[in-house]
Amino acid sequence: MMMELNTPGTVVDTSRPLLFKFNGRAYRAYSGDTVASALLRNRVQLVARSFKYHRPRGVLDAGSAEPNCWVQIGEGGREDTNMAATTVEVYDGMEVRSLNSWPNPNFDISAVNNFLSPLFPAGFYYKTFMSPRRLWPVYERFIRKMAGVGRIPRAEDPDAYEYLNTHVDTLVVGAGPAGLSAALEAGRGGSDVLLIDDQPQVGGALLDSPQMVDGMPGHEWVQKTFAELAKMDNVTILTRCTVFGHYEHGYFAALERIEDHLPVGSRKGLRQRLWHIRATQAVFATGAHERPLIFENNDTPGVLLASAACTFVHRYGVRTAQAAVVFTNNDSAYYAAKCLADCGVSIQAIVDTRNEVGSGPKNLASNIGARLLVGSAVVKGCGKTSIRAALIARHGSTKTERISCDMIAVSGGWNPVVHLHSQQGGVIKYDDRLACFVPVFGHSYYTNVGSANGVFSVEDCIQDAKYQAGAIGESRRGSECQIDDAGHPRSVTNAIEAFWFPHKVARPSKCFVDYFGDVTVRDIQLASQEGYRSVEHMKRYTTAGMGIDQGKTGNMNALALLGMASGRTVSEVGTTTYRPPYRPVTFGALAGYRRDDLVKPTRRTSVHQACHESGAIFDYFGQWQRPTHFKQNGEDLADAALAEAKNVRSNVGITDVSTLGKIYFKGRDVAEFLNKVYTNRWDNLKPGRCRYGVMLGDDGMVLDDGVTARLTEFEFHMTTTSGGAAGVYKHLDDLHKSLWPDLKFKMASVTTQWASVVVTGPRSRELLSRVIDRDTFNREELRHFQVTDVNVSGIAARIFGISFTGELSFEVNVPARFGQSLWRILMKAGEELSAKPFGMEALSWLRAEKGHFIVGRETDGTVTPYDLGLGWMVNMEKGEFIGRRALLMEEVRREGRLQLIGLAPADGRTLIPEGAQLIDRSRQETVMVGHVTSSIPKLSSATPFSLALLKNGRSRIGEAVTAWSEGREYPAVVVGSQLYDKHNERLKA
Numbered sequence: 001m002m003m004e005l006n007t008p009g010t011v012v013d014t015s016r017p018l019l020f021k022f023n024g025r026a027y028r029a030y031s032g033d034t035v036a037s038a039l040l041r042n043r044v045q046l047v048a049r050s051f052k053y054h055r056p057r058g059v060l061d062a063g064s065a066e067p068n069c070w071v072q073i074g075e076g077g078r079e080d081t082n083m084a085a086t087t088v089e090v091y092d093g094m095e096v097r098s099l100n101s102w103p104n105p106n107f108d109i110s111a112v113n114n115f116l117s118p119l120f121p122a123g124f125y126y127k128t129f130m131s132p133r134r135l136w137p138v139y140e141r142f143i144r145k146m147a148g149v150g151r152i153p154r155a156e157d158p159d160a161y162e163y164l165n166t167h168v169d170t171l172v173v174g175a176g177p178a179g180l181s182a183a184l185e186a187g188r189g190g191s192d193v194l195l196i197d198d199q200p201q202v203g204g205a206l207l208d209s210p211q212m213v214d215g216m217p218g219h220e221w222v223q224k225t226f227a228e229l230a231k232m233d234n235v236t237i238l239t240r241c242t243v244f245g246h247y248e249h250g251y252f253a254a255l256e257r258i259e260d261h262l263p264v265g266s267r268k269g270l271r272q273r274l275w276h277i278r279a280t281q282a283v284f285a286t287g288a289h290e291r292p293l294i295f296e297n298n299d300t301p302g303v304l305l306a307s308a309a310c311t312f313v314h315r316y317g318v319r320t321a322q323a324a325v326v327f328t329n330n331d332s333a334y335y336a337a338k339c340l341a342d343c344g345v346s347i348q349a350i351v352d353t354r355n356e357v358g359s360g361p362k363n364l365a366s367n368i369g370a371r372l373l374v375g376s377a378v379v380k381g382c383g384k385t386s387i388r389a390a391l392i393a394r395h396g397s398t399k400t401e402r403i404s405c406d407m408i409a410v411s412g413g414w415n416p417v418v419h420l421h422s423q424q425g426g427v428i429k430y431d432d433r434l435a436c437f438v439p440v441f442g443h444s445y446y447t448n449v450g451s452a453n454g455v456f457s458v459e460d461c462i463q464d465a466k467y468q469a470g471a472i473g474e475s476r477r478g479s480e481c482q483i484d485d486a487g488h489p490r491s492v493t494n495a496i497e498a499f500w501f502p503h504k505v506a507r508p509s510k511c512f513v514d515y516f517g518d519v520t521v522r523d524i525q526l527a528s529q530e531g532y533r534s535v536e537h538m539k540r541y542t543t544a545g546m547g548i549d550q551g552k553t554g555n556m557n558a559l560a561l562l563g564m565a566s567g568r569t570v571s572e573v574g575t576t577t578y579r580p581p582y583r584p585v586t587f588g589a590l591a592g593y594r595r596d597d598l599v600k601p602t603r604r605t606s607v608h609q610a611c612h613e614s615g616a617i618f619d620y621f622g623q624w625q626r627p628t629h630f631k632q633n634g635e636d637l638a639d640a641a642l643a644e645a646k647n648v649r650s651n652v653g654i655t656d657v658s659t660l661g662k663i664y665f666k667g668r669d670v671a672e673f674l675n676k677v678y679t680n681r682w683d684n685l686k687p688g689r690c691r692y693g694v695m696l697g698d699d700g701m702v703l704d705d706g707v708t709a710r711l712t713e714f715e716f717h718m719t720t721t722s723g724g725a726a727g728v729y730k731h732l733d734d735l736h737k738s739l740w741p742d743l744k745f746k747m748a749s750v751t752t753q754w755a756s757v758v759v760t761g762p763r764s765r766e767l768l769s770r771v772i773d774r775d776t777f778n779r780e781e782l783r784h785f786q787v788t789d790v791n792v793s794g795i796a797a798r799i800f801g802i803s804f805t806g807e808l809s810f811e812v813n814v815p816a817r818f819g820q821s822l823w824r825i826l827m828k829a830g831e832e833l834s835a836k837p838f839g840m841e842a843l844s845w846l847r848a849e850k851g852h853f854i855v856g857r858e859t860d861g862t863v864t865p866y867d868l869g870l871g872w873m874v875n876m877e878k879g880e881f882i883g884r885r886a887l888l889m890e891e892v893r894r895e896g897r898l899q900l901i902g903l904a905p906a907d908g909r910t911l912i913p914e915g916a917q918l919i920d921r922s923r924q925e926t927v928m929v930g931h932v933t934s935s936i937p938k939l940s941s942a943t944p945f946s947l948a949l950l951k952n953g954r955s956r957i958g959e960a961v962t963a964w965s966e967g968r969e970y971p972a973v974v975v976g977s978q979l980y981d982k983h984n985e986r987l988k989a
Helices: 035-041 109-115 126-130 133-145 177-188 218-231 306-314 332-342 358-366 419-423 458-469 521-529 537-541 553-564 585-590 610-615 639-652 670-677 727-740 765-769 815-829 839-850
Strands: 013-022 025-031 070-073 082-083 096-097 160-173 194-197 233-236 241-247 251-257 270-283 287-292 304-307 323-328 346-352 371-374 375-384 389-394 399-402 407-411 415-417 427-431 436-441 446-448 481-483 489-491 512-514 617-622 624-630 650-658 661-666 691-694 702-710 713-722 748-749 755-762 789-793 795-800 808-813 835-837 898-905 915-919 927-936 944-950 960-965 968-975
Touching: 013 035, 013 446, 025 035, 035 306, 109 639, 133 960, 160 346, 160 585, 177 194, 177 218, 177 233, 177 270, 177 458, 194 241, 218 233, 233 765, 241 270, 241 419, 270 419, 270 585, 270 789, 304 306, 306 323, 306 332, 306 407, 323 332, 323 375, 323 389, 332 346, 332 358, 332 407, 346 358, 346 375, 346 389, 346 399, 358 371, 375 399, 375 407, 389 713, 415 436, 419 446, 512 521, 512 553, 521 537, 537 553, 610 617, 610 624, 624 639, 624 650, 624 835, 624 839, 639 650, 639 839, 650 765, 650 815, 661 670, 661 727, 661 765, 670 713, 670 727, 713 727, 727 748, 755 765, 755 815, 765 808, 765 815, 795 815, 808 960, 839 927, 927 960, 944 960
Parallel strands: 013 096, 160 194, 160 270, 194 233, 270 446, 304 407, 323 346, 323 407, 346 371, 650 835
Antiparallel strands: 013 025, 070 082, 070 096, 241 251, 251 270, 287 415, 375 389, 389 399, 427 436, 481 489, 617 624, 650 755, 661 713, 661 748, 691 702, 702 713, 755 808, 789 795, 795 808, 898 944, 898 968, 915 927, 915 960, 927 944, 960 968
16 A cells, blocks of 8 residues: 655656666656655665664655665666665666665564674774784675675766866855745845755755745745746756865865656766856855654664654655654654644654643644653654554653554754855854754855754744845854744744653663664763763764764764763764765766776877877876887887887987976076075076976975076076976965965966977987087087077977986977977988987886986885985075975984985896885894885896885995895895996086
């Protein structure tokens, strides 16, 4: 039998029936149903099993705070796991399966955990699996098998996703009475408004109960307001869209579900869209979550939040019970009881924990024929897989009364949804009068309105929204909701008893605080008993608030219980940290178009096609595609790289280095700025000259390196490592803006404006003399560490005398659009000189033989200039520079630091693998003393060579050391880090 109602204002369309399957069985639903409302419509209460004890679980909430009913949706590549049944719309042919139950939720083998629950208190795994350590592999396999909820889809996702950027004057989050009012106020004022709500329809709480607004039913007021907003050209409304993250400077992220509610066969376009929103001002009308009350077996299917029961009745036309007991500590549940009674639910009793209630609640209880039991509490829910009765006891009494019912509707007060406010450091404060945390102040560009601001009646929500929409950043708060004599909500004070905790008749071990993780009252008490007084420590010890719902339902009760156990108030306990996302976000939406070949941007230099014509074999280096080697030099990487490197040493080689970071500086204070960011001095560099520099972080460790040229008195050209280009630019920009804003200069990243090709080798000057538009190009015109502007076959170029290979080298820079032309010109002109292209592998071998380090390879964030043998570059006398203070610490010069050295194989033949560990066997136990960073085969010397970081390396030159890799030992001898041309004669030729 389906539990259907014909309620005005419902969102379901009974003229459009649907069929869906739940655990293989077919059920009927209607367009507009959620999975939860459809299951309740078909009298299915047992939906899933809890994570730890595998207890039967049913629907508790009607929205995103649902902690129990998380299900698996769809099939194949469109399968989604861990979906809240209360937020997923049913479509025709949908396949829905329960989670965390085997073989099915009605008979779950793992339910034995419930009977063994005394053996599994909070933190039991920390104590149980600590010893003996040899059994940890067994424990681990067992724990991993038991951990996790849901099944990860194996098939490829066939759907499409995208992301969009938008800028608005006013972002309104939430389209309930407060959000609609705020959007209307801002829209009428001419602002460009974006109104977002995560439901399929606007209206919020007005769709959940038959309230009157401006003399008309709530759903009619919603329709009227929505129609006016829809006519405004300056207002955009997004439904089925959740703002899940609030970031710096008015940046928000939102997920729009475009086709999730459509049958698979009807989906033709995008499934979801990720919105990146920049808002000048924002209004958070995110509402409030109702709290449950705690009693024994309060997790049994049939225990619902009072507001959720009203939602299912009025929004979806589903009567959730025949007979109900309403359990509350505040007035809002009385209105819920009236809503349920008006829809045919027999209210057996209203149980109120307060000793006194007002005349309004009393009259309402009398009008609907419900017993009113004040100063009492539900102490136990009776029933194994669904509620059959409630046990009631008066305060201080052990005598109980059994009242038959098939639903217990609970209301423990309301928590404003302050997540977006808090994600950017907005301050919240516990309000003793409202018994909840409310926003106090945040940033000036946003405000909280309505229930999110602690204003709980519809009339006050609307007025609060109208006021605050025109006063962003100010705070005005109403009071909690109470029922008047006519049965309508109004605002008064002292209408709530802060919290209600288990009566002495109840068993704390079966009173659940966090439903998803099976965290009980006893677990919270145990955490306090064992010293976990911090709310963050309690959270991790008990897992309260760490479930899929992220504690939206149970956290406040957990905080209050911790306070009670430790003798503190809720305010003194504080809260856990609110972090995005507010609701789960699919990986597909985060990736957008970035999948398959687009999983990450592929960057190609302007010389890419010309390199391809020369037979380049490309690989990824970061996001860049760069040649590893060239086919014309050999098919095999190692053979080709060896041939290319030897050709550089004997003739001339050409390679593309356009990926190097390039930053252009102009201004009178550039040299002073460079003094502050590099370790060496720059104010004495003459125009037309270059200098090598090392950049440090605040910790004194090597951050980046590169060559910077002084073009004119006030113009500089800096090069950085390829991988560090973006990071170094941001680092320098931050330093300029935050530490030295008074320095007069401008900087711009010009990495992609230039194509850069290196010509290197003993015949490189001869090659350039053939293409430069001058009669001669000799040693005097461009020496090492000089820069000059020339024309290369009619192309304006800038040439730097810079060497990374150890040979005479020139870096030729031309505008990017001429990159391919430059490559072809050089290759053609170099044919008679045996010029050959070379790739990254050969370049790495050449620089390693010369002893040049690579940031990120010979450095790892723990290496100082002294460790690299660059102490001569650190000018401590020039004044303050980034990292200087750290270099004064004893740690920087202590014994035992890793230092860059060279290694030669003891047998003169064997190549030591990169990454090999250097070990010291002189003691009783093996000690790791370093590692190999780079290795090259025989090139210019008779033996292979490696660079390594070794403890006290420079003082161990000539000593034997053992390298170990993959179970094999490699005897080696410590040598200097520079193997080739130690006096730099070749690069200065």
